[in-house]
Amino acid sequence: MNHSPNxxxxxxxxxxxxxxxxxxxxQLRQRKREAPKGRRIDPKALDEVQLLLGNSSRQSDLLIxxxxxxxxRYGHLSAAHLAALAQEMQMAQVSVYEVASFYHHxxxxxxxxxxxxxxxxxxxxxxxxxxxxxxxxxxxxxxxLGLQVRVIAVPCIGRCEQAPAALVGQxxxxxxxxxxxxxxxxxxxxxxxxxxxxxxxAYESAGGYQLLKQCMAGDKEVDSVIQIMEDASLRGLGGAGxxxxxxxxxxxxxxxxxxxxxxxxxxxxxxxxxxxxxxxxGTALVAATVAAAPLLVDIRGTKINLQLVKPPFVSLKxx
Numbered sequence: 027m028n029h030s031p032n033x034x035x036x037x038x039x040x041x042x043x044x045x046x047x048x049x050x051x052x053q054l055r056q057r058k059r060e061a062p063k064g065r066r067i068d069p070k071a072l073d074e075v076q077l078l079l080g081n082s083s084r085q086s087d088l089l090i091x092x093x094x095x096x097x098x099r100y101g102h103l104s105a106a107h108l109a110a111l112a113q114e115m116q117m118a119q120v121s122v123y124e125v126a127s128f129y130h131h132x133x134x135x136x137x138x139x140x141x142x143x144x145x146x147x148x149x150x151x152x153x154x155x156x157x158x159x160x161x162x163x164x165x166x167x168x169x170x171l172g173l174q175v176r177v178i179a180v181p182c183i184g185r186c187e188q189a190p191a192a193l194v195g196q197x198x199x200x201x202x203x204x205x206x207x208x209x210x211x212x213x214x215x216x217x218x219x220x221x222x223x224x225x226x227x228a229y230e231s232a233g234g235y236q237l238l239k240q241c242m243a244g245d246k247e248v249d250s251v252i253q254i255m256e257d258a259s260l261r262g263l264g265g266a267g268x269x270x271x272x273x274x275x276x277x278x279x280x281x282x283x284x285x286x287x288x289x290x291x292x293x294x295x296x297x298x299x300x301x302x303x304x305x306x307x308g309t310a311l312v313a314a315t316v317a318a319a320p321l322l323v324d325i326r327g328t329k330i331n332l333q334l335v336k337p338p339f340v341s342l343k344x345x
Contacts, residue, residue: 067113071106075114084115093126102133102142130180143176145216147207148193152182158189159203166204171211238311251312274313 078095082088092115096107103126112119126132133142147167151160160179167177185191188200192207195216199207210216229235240246256271 065105065109065119067109068106071104072110072113075107075110079114086115086117089115089117089122089125090129093122093132097132101144102135104135105137108134130178143174145174145195145211146176146178147171147211148178148180148183149202150181150183150185150189150191151179152186152189154186154189155182155191158201160190163190163192163202163204163207167207170204170208175211235308238308241312 075096078099079092082092089111092111093103096103096111100107108122108126109119112122115122123134126134130148133146135141149155149160149163149167151164164177164179167175171177180193183191183193183198185198185200188198190202192199192202194207194210196218197210197215198218199210226234237246237251241251252271252274254271255274256269258271260270261267
């Protein structure tokens, strides 16, 4: 085989040469994006979103609240409104969509999609409600209520002790049946007003928050408080019925949570909160003391003003 320089050069000339563009030339040829990723913003939808939000803060932790405003005003969340809200709050469109699609109370309508009926009846199909007759309601209600009312099954709505539970719009129906739901629809009862609750001053005057004060003062041992919960045989009202005392031991090192849409302390659900607001907050604060951790209070889905019921020695911080 001939390995002379001439033969090597000859073979090299037969190869295809790919030119390398200079950096400046590559930048000139690069296609420039005219707008951020995602759907283009509809000016009309943007105006509508800005009008709804008004002077409200655009900070990202208010996303769910702003989604509710759009849902309540238009009965659904259009793709145009979601894109406009994302721009207004300076968030990625995919982030807004992920949150909106997570909650069953939000009705997302894509471009060209069918707008839902003016009124929606949601029937809980969780385990407790399923055993109490939710499936029968789901089968019968559509023909009774007609085409102007949408009837859908939804996951647990935190009212397991009132099974079967349903929502007519935002109005809860306890121990629901076809007649009670039909009556709510015909009466136009679509919104939910909070039940009456005792204010903080009256509750403290009657001896409220004593256990909490003892815990905060160090007069109660953590293990003794947990033992009280275990001895009480209190269980969650969901399908699992997990013992609360055992749950407190498990989540002792975690941040306890109070969900004011239905009390959740270490993920223990206890139905509607308004009638037991003081006991709920007190129990949640005891749980926080036991865990030696901050307490997160989720007031989504309730109209209770926690400033009116919180103990004076506890401060609230809005996240």
